[in-house]
Amino acid sequence: MRVLLALGGNAMTGPDGSATPDAQITAVTDAMAAAARLVAAGHELVVTHGNGPQVGNLLVKNELAAHVVPPVPLDWCGAQTQGTLGFTILDALDVALARLGAARPVAALVSRVLVDADDPGFTDPTKPVGRYLGREDAQRMVEHGQVWEDRGEKGWRRLVASPEPRELLDVAAARALLDAGHVVVAAGGGGIPVVRDDDGTLRGVEAVVDKDLTAALLARELGADVLVIATDVDHVSTGYGTDDERALGRVDVAGLRALADAGEFGSGSMGPKVEAVLRFVAGGGRRGVVTSLRHITDAVDGGVGTVVERDPDPAAP
Numbered sequence: 001m002r003v004l005l006a007l008g009g010n011a012m013t014g015p016d017g018s019a020t021p022d023a024q025i026t027a028v029t030d031a032m033a034a035a036a037r038l039v040a041a042g043h044e045l046v047v048t049h050g051n052g053p054q055v056g057n058l059l060v061k062n063e064l065a066a067h068v069v070p071p072v073p074l075d076w077c078g079a080q081t082q083g084t085l086g087f088t089i090l091d092a093l094d095v096a097l098a099r100l101g102a103a104r105p106v107a108a109l110v111s112r113v114l115v116d117a118d119d120p121g122f123t124d125p126t127k128p129v130g131r132y133l134g135r136e137d138a139q140r141m142v143e144h145g146q147v148w149e150d151r152g153e154k155g156w157r158r159l160v161a162s163p164e165p166r167e168l169l170d171v172a173a174a175r176a177l178l179d180a181g182h183v184v185v186a187a188g189g190g191g192i193p194v195v196r197d198d199d200g201t202l203r204g205v206e207a208v209v210d211k212d213l214t215a216a217l218l219a220r221e222l223g224a225d226v227l228v229i230a231t232d233v234d235h236v237s238t239g240y241g242t243d244d245e246r247a248l249g250r251v252d253v254a255g256l257r258a259l260a261d262a263g264e265f266g267s268g269s270m271g272p273k274v275e276a277v278l279r280f281v282a283g284g285g286r287r288g289v290v291t292s293l294r295h296i297t298d299a300v301d302g303g304v305g306t307v308v309e310r311d312p313d314p315a316a317p
Helices: 021-040 052-065 074-099 135-142 171-179 211-221 253-261 270-282 293-300
Strands: 002-007 044-049 106-108 112-114 127-133 147-150 156-160 183-185 192-196 202-204 226-231 287-292 306-309
Touching (some): 002 021, 002 211, 021 293, 044 074, 044 171, 052 074, 052 127, 052 135, 074 106, 074 192, 074 202, 135 156, 171 211, 211 270, 226 293
Parallel strands (some): 002 044, 044 183, 106 183, 226 287
Antiparallel strands (some): 192 202
């Protein structure tokens, strides 16, 4: 089967959240050992990944150097992390595949995602990024055109747009590489957000696209059979953090949609993951799974995790 594996940015940091180069390399090495097992099992593989901690590091550098050099915009941060994480993933994947006797050519794409310039997120940014700052330091960044909000005792936090992903501009290259037998890394961090001006010109914008929603779009565009979203828990849960917490196993699209609409899943945590598997399966995908990285091999066959499958065709024999 053709499998799209979506890794969270935190899957590429240390257990304590450390984002030092050594910690990131160690985490990526562990993640690619799991990914390589999918290839060894005979599946075609596409990997996409988050980049929150890595972009966070770049934003700190922006803040510390703002009095010396202009801050790097978010689309540049996304491109830089795609490159850095891409080559780190490729190095680790080469080794992991060779150890399993499943060597394949591997490739990482710098990938753009088209968003709507009129997306409401640009006029009312709500996604917090980076660390908290004091008023004076935040004001310095406001002078560079950024939006910051006073969050009380914790300090000030930057807010950016998180527009809906509309089109993957480099999917044809990913498809060609897949068809040629490559393992492909693409659309890291949700893709580099760009808009198309009236004259057809493309330009990057200050935004962060949700990587899970982009993963669902990428999986559909590449004709993936299965979308696996790897996180730090084995299942999605309802009633999270309460006495009524319950792990979800196999669930149909209508049932999961009803739970999502009832507000069971946090917008900053499981919400986008649930929405991604719903979109993928409702759009024709065979199976969407949310589970932990250690279970991804079994997840492809629907044997573990929160599993959503396409409703059977009542007209089928």
